[in-house]
Amino acid sequence: MSDAVFQVQDLRFAYPRNKEETIKGISFEFSQGEIFGFLGPSGAGKSTTQKLLIKMLKDYKGQALYRGKDLKAYGKEFFSEIGVGFEMPVHFSKLTALENIEFFKRLYPRHTDVESLMKRIGLWEHRNKKLSEYSKGMKMRLNFVRALLNDPKVLFLDEPTNGLDPHNARIIKDIILEFRAAGGTAFLTTHLMHDADELCDRVAFIAEGEIREIDSPKNLKLRFGQRTITVEYEDGERCIETFDMTTLRKNELFFDIMRTKNLTTIHSGETTLDDIFIKVTGVKLHG
Amino acid sequence: MDRVLILYKGEMNRTVKYGITGASLAATVLWVLALQFSQAGSVTALFPLVLYIDTTLMSFLLAGVTLVFETQENVLQSFLVTPINTTEFLLAKGLAVVTSSVITFGLLTTYGILFKNLSVNILGLLAAVIVISFAFAQLGILMTYFSKDFTDLLMGMFKFAIVFSLPTMLVFLNVFNARWLTTLQYINPTKHAITLLQASVFPVPQQDLIISIVYILVLSIAGFVGAYKLFDGYVVKGGA
Numbered sequence: 001m002s003d004a005v006f007q008v009q010d011l012r013f014a015y016p017r018n019k020e021e022t023i024k025g026i027s028f029e030f031s032q033g034e035i036f037g038f039l040g041p042s043g044a045g046k047s048t049t050q051k052l053l054i055k056m057l058k059d060y061k062g063q064a065l066y067r068g069k070d071l072k073a074y075g076k077e078f079f080s081e082i083g084v085g086f087e088m089p090v091h092f093s094k095l096t097a098l099e100n101i102e103f104f105k106r107l108y109p110r111h112t113d114v115e116s117l118m119k120r121i122g123l124w125e126h127r128n129k130k131l132s133e134y135s136k137g138m139k140m141r142l143n144f145v146r147a148l149l150n151d152p153k154v155l156f157l158d159e160p161t162n163g164l165d166p167h168n169a170r171i172i173k174d175i176i177l178e179f180r181a182a183g184g185t186a187f188l189t190t191h192l193m194h195d196a197d198e199l200c201d202r203v204a205f206i207a208e209g210e211i212r213e214i215d216s217p218k219n220l221k222l223r224f225g226q227r228t229i230t231v232e233y234e235d236g237e238r239c240i241e242t243f244d245m246t247t248l249r250k251n252e253l254f255f256d257i258m259r260t261k262n263l264t265t266i267h268s269g270e271t272t273l274d275d276i277f278i279k280v281t282g283v284k285l286h287g
Numbered sequence: 288m289d290r291v292l293i294l295y296k297g298e299m300n301r302t303v304k305y306g307i308t309g310a311s312l313a314a315t316v317l318w319v320l321a322l323q324f325s326q327a328g329s330v331t332a333l334f335p336l337v338l339y340i341d342t343t344l345m346s347f348l349l350a351g352v353t354l355v356f357e358t359q360e361n362v363l364q365s366f367l368v369t370p371i372n373t374t375e376f377l378l379a380k381g382l383a384v385v386t387s388s389v390i391t392f393g394l395l396t397t398y399g400i401l402f403k404n405l406s407v408n409i410l411g412l413l414a415a416v417i418v419i420s421f422a423f424a425q426l427g428i429l430m431t432y433f434s435k436d437f438t439d440l441l442m443g444m445f446k447f448a449i450v451f452s453l454p455t456m457l458v459f460l461n462v463f464n465a466r467w468l469t470t471l472q473y474i475n476p477t478k479h480a481i482t483l484l485q486a487s488v489f490p491v492p493q494q495d496l497i498i499s500i501v502y503i504l505v506l507s508i509a510g511f512v513g514a515y516k517l518f519d520g521y522v523v524k525g526g527a
Contacts, residue, residue: 016520056523076370090365092356093306105370106293144455146365226347 001065004029005154005185006053010062013052015140022048024209025062030202034175035186037200039193039273043285044187045209047158049088051186054084054156080109083152087138087159087189090146091131095140098127101149108150117145121171136163144172148179155186173199193273203273207281217273224276226269229254233261245269290371294379296352302383307349307357314345319398330403335484335485336459337395338416342388343480344448350384350427351440359436363522373518377511381424389413390419407489411487419480425510426476432514432521451477459485475504479503 006029023045030036046118051057053064055071055078063069066078091100101118105111105269109240118124121141131139140163147155160176161169176186176199190196196203197217204214213220227245231254232238243254245268257263277283302308320339322330334459357363366376390414392413399405430447453479457463472478486496 051523056364056369056519058519076372079368079370082368084365084368086361086364088361090361091364092304092358095301095447099300103293104299104365107371109370194454209290 003031004065004205005032005034005067006030006187007065007068008053008063009065011049011052011064012061013048013057013059014153015048015144015275022209022262023052023060026206026209026211028204028211028214030185030187032185033183034201035188035199037179037196038187038189038206039191039203039277040198040206041191041281046206047185049206050156050158050187050189054057054082056080080150081145081152082154082156083150085143085147085155085157085160087162089131089136089143091139091142093132094130096128096130097123097134100131100142101145104146109164110151112148112151114145114149117175118174119150121145121168122252137165137168140164141168141172144175150177153184155184157186158189159191160188161190161192169195193277197273205277205280207283212280213276220276221270221272224279225271228269230265230267230269231257232264232266234264238264242269291375291382293380294371295382296373298379298383298462299386301353302349302387305353307352308387311345311387311391312347314341315394318391318395322395322403323398330399331488334395334399334405334407335481335488338392338412338484339455339459339481340452341391341395342416342419342484343423343477344452345386345391346384346423346443347427347430347447348440349387350380350424351434351444352429352437353380353383354428354431355434355437355440358431358525361525364525367519367522373411374513376423377428377514377518380428381511382419384424385420386426389417390398392416408487412484415480415483415487418503418507419483422476422507422510423480424504425507425514428514429510429517432517439520451475455476455481466474472487473498476502476506479506 008029010025011023011027011029012021012022012025019214023236026049037045038049048057052060053071055074058072065073095103096101097118101114105114115124118127121144123138123145124142126134126138131142134142144160147157155176157176160172173195176188180186188196188200200214200217202214204222205212215223228242229245229248230240230242232240241253242258243251248254318341321337322333325333330400396405396407396412430443431440434443454463454468454472458469458472458478459481473515479502482491482495483503484500485491
C-alpha cells in the first residue's frame with residue numbers, strides 16, 4: 001500500500017466564467033513525512049491547487065485522493081487533520097492575538113501547546129496586543145500559529161516566511177523541519193527558491209497551470225547544472241579555466257593549477273533553483 | 288450544537304469589540320427619545336413601528352456589517368478550513384443578530400411599561416421580533432454577498448428601505464393608503480413584518496396574520512438556504 005498522503009491525477013479546474021482552465025491536468029503525489037514544494041510564478045496556479053487540496057474549491061475534474069480516499073468523500077473532519085497557513089493575515093484586527101487564537105482553538109477537537117509555540121516565535125509577550133497594533137511580520141507569525149493550532153498531520157503553507165526578517169524566518173523554517181521530523185507532511189507554496197531548496201524533499205514547478213518538473217532539489221540541480229569545475233587564479237594576470245568533472249582526476253592541468261597557482265575561487269557548475277525556476281517556467285524572479 | 292455556541296459567543300464578543308453593540312445601543316437611545324417626546328397615549332400604537340425599523344433594517348445591517356468586517360480581514364477563509372460547517376456559522380450569526388434585537392426590544396419594552404403606560408402582548412411581540420430579526424438577518428447576509436464593501440452595503444440597504452420599508456411605513460401611518468398599494472404590499476416582506484408586530488398590540492385580521500407568519504417563516508428558510516448555498520463562493524472570491 002502506498003504511503004502517499006495526497007495523490008492527484010489529471011486534476012483540472014476552471015473558475016466560473018473562465019473559458020480557459022487555470023489547472024490543466026496536473027498529476028503528483030506526496031507522502032507521509034515529506035515536505036513537498038509547489039513553486040511557480042504569480043498566476044501559475046499554485047494557490048488554486050492549494051485551494052483544491054484544502055477543499056476550498058470543489059468543482060474540479062480528475063482525481064484527488066487523501067490517504068487513498070476521494071477527497072470529495074471527506075466531510076468537515078478533514079479539517080481536524082490539516083493546518084492551513086494563508087499568505088495574507090487572517091485574523092480579527094480588533095481582538096488581541098490571544099483572543100484570536102483562543103477563539104479558533106475552541107473550534108478544533110485537538111490542540112497544540114499555544115503558549116510554547118507563541119513563546120518560540122516571539123509573540124507571547126505581545127499576546128494581549130490587538131492585531132491592528134501588529135506589524136506585518138507579527139501577523140504572518142500569528143498566521144503560522146493559527147496553522148499549527150490543531151496539531152495537524154498535514155500542513156499547507158502559502159509563503160510562510162513572507163515579510164519576515166531572517167531571524168524569524170529561521171525560527172519558522174526550523175519549526176517546519178521539526179514538524180517533518182515528527183512525521184508531519186507539508187505542502188509548501190513559495191516563490192522563495194532558497195526556502196524551497198532548504199526545506200523541501202521534492203519540488204514541483206508549475207507554470208500556466210501545468211507541472212513542468214517534479215524532483216528533489218538536488219536531482220534538479222544535477223540535471224539542470226553542468227558537471228564542471230571552474231577555477232579562477234592569478235598567474236600574472238587573472239585566469240579562468242573550466243574542467244569537466246567526470247575526467248577531473250586525470251586532468252594534469254587542473255592538478256598543476258592546484259599545486260602552483262594562487263587560487264582566487266573554485267566553483268562547481270551546479271545550478272541553483274532560481275536558475276531552474278527561470279528555465280522551467282520562463283519567468284524571471286522578482287524581489 | 289457546542290460549536291454553534293462557541294461561534295455565537297465569538298459573534299457577541301466581536302459585536303462589542305467592533306463597536307456594533309455601541310451603535311445598536313445608540314439607536315435604542317434614539318428610539319427611547321422618540322417615544323419620550325411622543326404623546327403618552329400614542330406610544331402603544333407607535334411601538335410596532337419602532338420595533339419594525341429595528342428588527343428589519345437594523346438586523347439587515349447588523350448581519351451585513353459583521354460579514355463585511357470578516358471579509359475585509361480575510362477571516363472567513365480561516366473559518367472555511369475549520370471543522371465547523373456553513374450551517375453552524377450562519378446559525379450563530381443569525382442568533383447574534385436576534386440577540387441584539389431582543390436586547391433592544393427588552394430595553395424599549397421596559398422603558399415603555401415603566402414610563403409610557405405601554406400595554407402590549409410581550410410574549411407575542413418577542414416571538415415576532417425573533418422570527419423577523421432572523422429573516423432580515425438572512426437578507427442582510429445575501430445583500431452582503433453582492434456588495435463590494437461597507438458603503439456598497441449601506442447603499443443597498445437604503446435602496447431596500449426606499450423600495451420596501453417606506454411604503455410599509457406610509458401605509459402604517461395612513462399617509463398613503465391606495466388600494467393598489469395595499470394589495471401590492473402582500474409581496475413586500477416588510478409589510479408582513481409589521482403585521483406580525485401589530486398583532487401583539489392591536490387586532491389584525493386573522494387571515495392577514497396567518498399569511499404574514501407563513502411569509503416570514505418561508506423568508507427565513509429561503510434566506511438561510513440562499514445564504515448557505517452562496518457562502519463558499521463568496522468566501523473563496525474574498526468578497527463580491
